Amino acid sequence: MLTARKAISIGEAIEKIMGDVCTGVAERVPLMEASGRYLAQDIRANQDVPAFDRSLYDGFAIRAKDTINANQMKLVLIEIVGHIGAGAVFQGEVSDNQAVRIMTGAEMPKCCDAVIMLEHVKELMVDGKSYISIDKQIAENEKVFKKGAEITEGSQLVKKGERISPGIIGLLATFGYSEVLVGAKPKVGVLATGSELLDVEEPLAPGKIRNSNSYMLMAQIEQLGATPVFLGKLEDDLEQSFNAVEQALEKVDVLITTGGVSVGDFDYLPEIYELLGAQVLFNKLAMRPGSVTTVAKVKNQFLFGLSGNPSASFIGFELFVRPVLRTLLGNKQPYLNTHKAILTENFLVPNNFTQLIRAKVKVEGTDIFAFSNGLNMSNSITSLVGADSLVLLPPSKCGYEKGSLVDILLLSEEGQSECFFLT
Template sequence: MKVEKTRTPVTVAEAVFRVTERACRIGTERVPLAESYGRILAEPLTATHDVPHFTRSPYDGYAIASADSAGASGNNRISFTVVDHIGAGAVSQVVIGPCEAVRLMTGAALPPGADAVVMFEQATAAGHTFTIRKAFEPQENLSLQGEDMRSGEMIVPAGSFIHPGIVALLATFGCGYVQVGKRPVVGILSTGTELLEVTAQLAPGKIRNSNGPMIAAQLARMGIPYRLYDTAADQLEACLLTVRKALTETDCLITTGGVSVGDYDYLPEIYKRLGADVLFNKVAMRPGSVTTVAVTGDTYLFGLSGNPSACFTGFELFVRPALLKMMGADKIYLPRTTAVLAEDFPKANPFTRFIRAVHDRSSVRPAGFNKSNAVSSIARGNSLIVLPGGTRGYAAGDLVDVLLLGVEEGTDEWVL
């Protein structure tokens, strides 16, 4: 039997720091704009022309020379003659003369000679003429060239997640292709003699492997490709072989189980045999205190707990930011908010505690049964409540920190 060794716990913040410090961007590639959603921008997006790139009308109306409107009032209506008519995308070939106007639609370029737009509702039309009852300032009712963005202006920094709004901007500047961070290929290896494949019949003492599919989905949520390795029984040599193989085929390997100090927990020995640099093997947190991260060469070995809740949390806290940094992202930590605790949480927190929770609006409540081996709370939560180590219990009404775990799912009532 092995002798238990004492491990030195690090704080969550220190563990996160040690993991992300070592991560390097693994390269960039060029993808079509239509495939760029969810990737990380490798180069800053700079305006290559003014937006708008020509002064245009923000309304349906008439383009005039503002000088012609001087002195207009209710008692002194000034009349204009419409000499052309253009929609968005058209350019008037007419140069307007005194008290002439061009009827134009929203988005149409301001014709030469005009410097203001009379909105339809500001004019009284009669055939090809209209009258106005107020004077217009130069540039009144115009969308000026460059008012949104200036040519040369840096609009979105490198490292940004490409969301639909950034796609719109890339399209505006004619980027048919986008340079983005490469995605790492991640291996998933679930260890444990107790594990059955998902489609296997239950057997005494055995459970189906839920961590592997869960991590695959956590990676799918990030758009990251993965490779699943066959579930490994708790046998040192066989497991070591699989790990060695995975290390040649992936940019990082996530294992589940086998990282604690139990008699059949072989991951610590595997790290030793590989000569891997163990960044930490104990974190002052619940669940997941045995979470281990090691590095060999350029490859990460994430040793997550076999307990589903701890495994889930370990991925979101440690794996996610490392993978994002490998892709060149600058915002690598989970989005967070604060919320009012909706029910008492009387347990003391000797270590920082992460509780699967349901966040809605400004309140948050634990997602139910919250042991680290619980699967049901994982299925119900959309966030993690963070209770700092060294605190006593919390009461309903207390303000707590909340990490948001992807808000793909919304709410079931419309309240605005």
């Protein structure tokens, strides 16, 4: 039986999905495991950086006023009264016309206010005492990294929701965070439907294909920072499928199914949503591939019914699952980055639906060109290999000519806070 479905736009679909999604729970992890996770706490400076006046170079810590009269005609002799490496603190006194040999990063001795580099002095001995001769005036604070010059205690450094980059790891270490509060990884179940599916280890058999979507989706989930849970595959049997979905929902935070959402005789997902009492947010999209993509909710739990076709399933994940998982992780930039690009071939077929073309971009100077990547069919798997972007072709009566400026979604890891489809 064919049920009439109303196709909605990608933007409407994202609005329905993202309406009430909130950040998930947080967990504390050791700093060594925090890289790539999302901060669940703001990071404020708990100290000044530097925490003390530091020498910026290997040289001599001096008192700037002792050099006021120095020039190439009139050298100033300053006595070396000590030697200090990084990590040590000079305990002595430094009086007029005295200096301390100091290494990069070491704390400035009290009473010293400038550093002259090793390369800029001459060392000499007079009456068994060591001196340096200086032939130019040195300004106060020269070559000194003043306490708090980079960061002042209490300042806000990184906001909750940021992805923890290597630079942020360095910052956290600087402030002594041996543990960090990050967004816990949502568990995302992947359940394939279809009697035609074989496991990856099984030999091919007549009429059968291997289950490739589950593995692909698990890689997408993992790349996004969540935890994939392999739930195997379902035969085309309603009761068995319903039980499997019900049990899966107890094990995972989010459930992705592939296949079974169209109008075929064994497409049981619509009936399963009904039996579960799920709220179907939409079951038809004005996009290709993936027009049958269905999203439903049971209480607060998402059920993503992706197409069984590889390209459609891949795109459905990036457009709809991705922002939910990223939001659960606490990330404030859950959407794919967008860019303008120049189309390198004609797409002159009229289309009522937005087309998403798997593409490869090439940068030349300041221009970005988008080349379509392999077979433009929803069941293509090769078009995903090497694709680094999706070209968006909105509905059009005459299609798009080569050379048109089009929008592309970049299939990179990092995202943006504004959804292209909602702007």
